[in-house]
Amino acid sequence: MRIEADVAVIGAGIAGVSVAAELAGDHAVVLLEQESQPAYHTTGRSAAMFLESYGGPPVRALTVASRAVFDAAGPLLTPRPLLWVAPPAQFDRLEALAGSALIPVDAAEHCPVLRPGWCAAALLEPGALEIDVLGLHQHYLGSCRRSGAEIFLNAAVRGGRRDGDRWLLDTAAGPVSAAVVVNAAGAWADRVAAALGAPPLGLRPLRRTAAVARATGVDRSWPIVADVGETFYFRPEGAGVLVSPADETPSEPCDARADDLDVALALDRVNRATTLGLRSVQTAWAGLRTFAPDRIPVAGPDPAAPGLWWIAGQGGYGIQIAPELARVTAASVRGEAVPEALSVARFTGR
Known part of the structure; x- marks a missing residue:
């Protein structure tokens, strides 16, 4: 049986679960993870810090804007100069x-x-802070579930094509049809793009x-x-x-x-x-x-592949910028304006 959704998010690390949670309130979302558990790779092995001085101007802007989510989600930040x-x-x-x-x-x-x-x-x-990485991930995973997002594990994406105004994905969990695909596959993001017939970024x-x-x-x-x-x-x-x-x-x-x-x-x-x-x-x-080649995170619609969004290449900043990067990526999916200060959310990969 084919799985139908408005948005299919590929990858259940911090990038995938955060953007899925942002979209699940007003979209039918499916979250596809190739492993048997979410956050198996980078997210689950990160010893992340919240550093407002870390990275270039777009990264610092995303970090500062993310602070409100960390504070609202519970005791996720611990002082550690x-x-x-x-x-x-x-x-x-x-x-x-x-x-x-x-x-x-x-x-x-x-x-x-x-x-x-x-x-x-x-x-x-x-003002530096330690991040409870798994606590943040669980915050978003819980939000996904409460909003009705469907989460499929052992669901590697093997291929896909655009058919009219929808994507048809071949996954290990079965066929998936979605208007929008968000590629949040971390180290595998270029491979996922190739499987969908989209040019890779050189991640x-x-x-x-x-x-x-x-x-x-x-x-x-x-x-x-x-x-x-x-x-x-x-x-x-x-x-x-x-x-x-x-x-x-x-x-x-x-x-x-x-x-x-x-x-x-x-x-x-x-x-x-x-x-x-x-x-x-x-x-x-x-x-x-x-x-990414320029070490700036890539997020937003792919100009070469209609209906395909990216949220990838976060490097060493991925946890601390996750809340705001997810918010502005979700806004982009909805067709809403993205603030100039957060221009990293415009597609800069090629």
Whole structure:
């Protein structure tokens, strides 16, 4: 039996569930997920922060506009200042970051395990916040269900074509007919486009590794610490320390796994900058952060494929901008105007 809908959203990560929730109040929406559970890939592996200073002007505008949803949805944000640190050779990079959201500080006062000989200067973003990523995802998933959106798991899209004013999709859950298709398939978005006969954007999935290492003397009040050269970051995690080499390793769309060399690199870089002496790892994982060629998120109607919308290429910003990016994408589907300040929601992929 064919599934009929106004909108078919492909992908049940944070992009897919948020735009589906925005549209489900006034559209018949189906959400198609290729895996056996939502948020299996990047969303479920993200250690995201809410940083109003992160990214270019469109990303910052989307972040600021998203704050109201985070606040209204419950306790999804926890204060965790961000400390940017720099060795002497990278002091100029730190100066380039300086702005109203960042203040010069004595690094040792905020994180005493930093080696004085390694850290030459530091900037603090006191308003930074940790995001409860799965809490945000559940907020939108619950909204989808309450609004009547149908969610199909194990429903990979194998192909599709435009037939008159509707899309006919061949999926593992059966045929789907929809007036609009929203491609929110993350690292698989270009492959989904190809299956629909639409030109790909040249999206680049990049693997990011993280691990939790055992440590003693960890103070839960420490900020997240990132070097200005973007070669590592760390923060308290339970009784240990979450570390990352801030890697961006090109990858095919896949079930990403942590590479032992990347985990070792994270430990080495953090140990060089601190007195933590990390050796033993409790757990490690990896996810794919997918970027458009210009590293600006792509959202909006595809000019080459009538009835096809994109919400993809969010890179490292996807969680913090999800609420507003979903809202403006849904507005675009409805034919409503998008504010100039949020022009990222216009199609910029090609």
